[in-house]
Amino acid sequence: MKTKLTEMLGIKYPIVCGGMMRLAYPPLCAAISNAGGLGNLTAAMYKDKKDFTAAIRQVRELTDKPFMVNVTLLPSIGIDNKQYHAYFEACAEEKITVMEIAGAPLNRFEDGVWFKLLKDAGVKIFHKVGSVRHGKHAAKAGYDGVIAAGVEEGGHPLNENVATTVLTPRMAEEVDVPVITAGGMVNGRSLAAALCLGADGILMATRFVATKECQVHEKVYQELINRQENDTVLYGNSIGLQGRALMNESIAKVLEIEARGGGLEEILPHISGIYGDDIWREGKMDTGLIPVGQSIGLIHEVLTCKELLDGMVAEAKEIMTRNCALFD
Structure with a gap:
């Protein structure tokens, strides 16, 4: 090709x-x-x-x-x-x-x-x-x-x-x-x-x-297979740093903070990447930033x-x- x-x-x-x-x-x-x-x-x-x-x-x-x-x-x-x-x-x-x-x-x-x-x-x-x-x-x-x-x-x-x-x-x-x-x-x-x-x-x-x-972790594979294209959301516009991530507890909290006008200090703990090893190595998918696209539906x-x-x-x-x- x-x-x-x-x-x-x-x-x-x-x-x-x-x-x-x-x-x-x-x-x-x-x-x-x-x-x-x-x-x-x-x-x-x-x-x-x-x-x-x-x-x-x-x-x-x-x-x-x-x-x-x-x-x-x-x-x-x-x-x-x-x-x-x-x-x-x-x-x-x-x-x-x-x-x-x-x-x-x-x-x-x-x-x-x-x-x-x-x-x-x-x-x-x-x-x-x-x-x-x-x-x-x-x-x-x-x-x-x-x-x-x-x-x-x-x-x-x-x-x-x-x-x-x-x-x-x-x-x-x-x-x-x-x-x-x-x-x-x-x-x-x-x-x-x-x-x-x-x-x-x-x-x-x-x-x-x-x-x-x-x-x-095996749970990461299964999560990507189970989730659909509408399970990712855009976040971060209020702080000038738009992102797309898998919807979970952390991202739901970010959206709630943005909706009420909260700032970077409140948002940062949820998107800073500090839970990266918990996500990828231990398969804890409910907390932290998981930056995946709409292609998960496929x-x-x-x-x-x-x-x-x-x-x-x-x-x-x-x-x-x-x-x-x-x-x-």
């Missing part, structure tokens, strides 16, 4: 893993790349350059295929500029194939010093955006591609709230760099639809949680990364071949 994305990055399938805090460790990253996609190593899980560099090298021990590093430039209580510097230095020194930048644009962060450093090191940089105007800015600024993130996605969809089915073709109309679709991507139908809408590939994260290489089983990606591509090919026959 060849697209501008696969040819640019040297990958078999145009299927990319997004940033996954507390989940996108080297084993999962390498498994996705070995399966033909583009694995993701999420930088924010590492506190210093030494540990982060070690993780990069661990991925390379597990795969000889390209992989991506995610850095999210958002206001954070746990990451300061010194840590961001460490991430960018390590990626440049290790000559990472490609980086996913979410949040603020890297070319404007500290006058673009790190953007230039990475570009000079040969690192491809993709910017995750939620609007056409931001995509056009990214292409003009020299990013190698854009990730068009629809409001369906988990994590932090931007508050433009444009659906993937509209954002993708609009982005493809307006930029001349590869476009990766994110938000609601989960199976072969998603892949086929995204390509028909003008994308060069897809990015998904929620679906990769329900893979055998993702090191989570997750029905736990597969290996290879089974998932091979199956997605086979399904996409079958759908596109069948639909082309309608015009014979």
Whole structure:
């Protein structure tokens, strides 16, 4: 399956893993790349350059295929500029194939010093955006591609709230760099639809949680399978940081605080991520932030990364071949 994305990055399938805090460790990253996609190593899980560099090298021990590093430039209580510097230095020194930048644009962060450093090191940089105007800015600024993130996605969809089915073709109309679709991507139908809408590939994260290489508790798998597309909600608009997460006791409390005009101090304990290990390692799904997208409604089983990606591509090919026959 060849697209501008696969040819640019040297990958078999145009299927990319997004940033996954507390989940996108080297084993999962390498498994996705070995399966033909583009694995993701999420930088924010590492506190210093030494540990982060070690993780990069661990991925390379597990795969000889390209992989991506995610850095999210958002206001954070746990990451300061010194840590961001460490991430960018390590990626440049290790000559990472490609980086996913979410949040603020890297070319404007500290006058673009790190953007230039990475570009000079040969690192491809993709910017995750939620609007056409931001995509056009990214292409003009020299990013190698854009990730068009629809409001369906988990994590932090931007508050433009444009659906993937509209954002993708609009982005493809307006930029001349590869476009990766994110938000609601989960199976072969998603892949086929995204390509028909003008994308060069897809990015998904929620679906990769329900893979055998993702090191989570069995209860997490079952929760994703049991929940439906209407079981996620948007939160955080009142504090200027929109997110999408699975509805549970913590998120219900956040919505209640926002409805009565409560502020960041009240909301933060529920969304800060302090319950991450309880969720992913112990399967306690009632408390804490679980940043998944509406695609959970289409997750029905736990597969290996290879089974998932091979199956997605086979399904996409079958759908596109069948639909082309309608015009014979």
